[in-house]
Amino acid sequence: VEFGPGGRPGYCGHPEIEMALVELFRVTGQERYLAQAKRFVDARGQAHLADIEFGRAYYQDEAPVRSREAFTGHAVRALYLACGAVDVAVETGDRELLEAIEAQWERTVAARTYLTGGMGARHVGEAFGDDFELPADGAYVETCAAVASVMLSWRLLLATGNVRYADLAERTLFNVVATAPGRDGRSFFYSNPLRQRVRGESLDPDRPSPRAAAGLRAPWFEVSCCPTNTARTLASIGAVLATADADGVQLHQYAPGELRIRLRGASAALRVDTDYPWAGDIRIHIEQTPADSWSLTLRVPPWAEGSVLRTPDGEHRVATGTAVARRAWRPGDVVDLHLPVAPRWSWPDARIDAVRGCVAAERGPLVYCAESVDCDGDLDRLAVSTGKGPREAVATGLGAVALAAAGSWREAGPTTWPYGGRPVPDGRAATVTLVPYHLWANRGPATMRVWLPEEA
Numbered sequence: 001v002e003f004g005p006g007g008r009p010g011y012c013g014h015p016e017i018e019m020a021l022v023e024l025f026r027v028t029g030q031e032r033y034l035a036q037a038k039r040f041v042d043a044r045g046q047a048h049l050a051d052i053e054f055g056r057a058y059y060q061d062e063a064p065v066r067s068r069e070a071f072t073g074h075a076v077r078a079l080y081l082a083c084g085a086v087d088v089a090v091e092t093g094d095r096e097l098l099e100a101i102e103a104q105w106e107r108t109v110a111a112r113t114y115l116t117g118g119m120g121a122r123h124v125g126e127a128f129g130d131d132f133e134l135p136a137d138g139a140y141v142e143t144c145a146a147v148a149s150v151m152l153s154w155r156l157l158l159a160t161g162n163v164r165y166a167d168l169a170e171r172t173l174f175n176v177v178a179t180a181p182g183r184d185g186r187s188f189f190y191s192n193p194l195r196q197r198v199r200g201e202s203l204d205p206d207r208p209s210p211r212a213a214a215g216l217r218a219p220w221f222e223v224s225c226c227p228t229n230t231a232r233t234l235a236s237i238g239a240v241l242a243t244a245d246a247d248g249v250q251l252h253q254y255a256p257g258e259l260r261i262r263l264r265g266a267s268a269a270l271r272v273d274t275d276y277p278w279a280g281d282i283r284i285h286i287e288q289t290p291a292d293s294w295s296l297t298l299r300v301p302p303w304a305e306g307s308v309l310r311t312p313d314g315e316h317r318v319a320t321g322t323a324v325a326r327r328a329w330r331p332g333d334v335v336d337l338h339l340p341v342a343p344r345w346s347w348p349d350a351r352i353d354a355v356r357g358c359v360a361a362e363r364g365p366l367v368y369c370a371e372s373v374d375c376d377g378d379l380d381r382l383a384v385s386t387g388k389g390p391r392e393a394v395a396t397g398l399g400a401v402a403l404a405a406a407g408s409w410r411e412a413g414p415t416t417w418p419y420g421g422r423p424v425p426d427g428r429a430a431t432v433t434l435v436p437y438h439l440w441a442n443r444g445p446a447t448m449r450v451w452l453p454e455e456a
């Protein structure tokens, strides 16, 4: 009543209620909930909320939702608002609103997103930065923003069928959401920077951490949104792996498990066997199926050039995007998808000046990092050679595939003034060990870098 037709013209400074109202409409069928969600989305940006030191973008009140070009301001609020806008757009058939959010997503992914999929570069205002403002060390990248990004990607995937949304969700799940909890399951990162300059301090397990960024995962936070958001996301992860429609079944994310669905009025059951992302082989057993033909659609990530699909009808290479196998399936049929997960180097766009001259290692969907616990020297003086790709290396006690790369140490400069003539390389050879970024800071305090200077 208070915010309804003829009521107060405002809206909440922390968007979330829009999603909840649409969900309430879906459950109850009562139109008034959908109408209220639409009212909140449409009204936003009319400066009903106070202007504060972080600017109106902090409350997502700087401009109407439809007229924005990219996500801006407080990252979690921006992404939750976009989720609510997509929900409203889908339920009201509002193509213009859906296309506006799609365009904002495109621009944000193209210029305001970290290699990990993380969003929100600035600590001040917990906010998106300007285009290409993506510092590795100062990165805020709140865990909740990653959860919100996955929620948005899932909604946009359902609304459009565009697999790019599933690609970003995978990158974000493996490299930010999975990074937040420690291996002990009792400590969490709130902030997920791509570089740690100083070793973190061990924290009292019985006290909340006053800092979002601590270098080690903290057992408690005063504002404990991220731990609960991570737990909720991991507990419901099965809900974002696959979809089904009149055409068949679509697998978007790969994890071992069973899928039981209604397909054309009949029961279907699929079992997925895989050790992904450590290995790129995914085997799908058709255990129960309707008699007539349907399509099994499998996502092939953008890094998986040279993937191979094997079905009872034969074997062939498949392009990135989606691989579709259509036939009258029989119980006992097996489909094998092979995604090459060979390690590779990735270079940043030259406009991301904070990491210009650096490279990062990736393998399959995983981003890797160098951690000082594996390194006999100062990480800041290390450079890697990209003449050869990183290679798979012996494990480091993390139960994960580690990588190794050739590199060298660089001479430290003069001690009194850190500027002057062109630096001379030390030339002393180094072997650089790289571990999956999501596992960093599990072996005690360490410095860390995702982006490593490339040898000249």
Ligand SMILES: [Zn+2]
Binding pocket: 142, 143, 144, 145, 190, 224, 225, 226, 227, 229
């Ligand atoms: Zn949070």
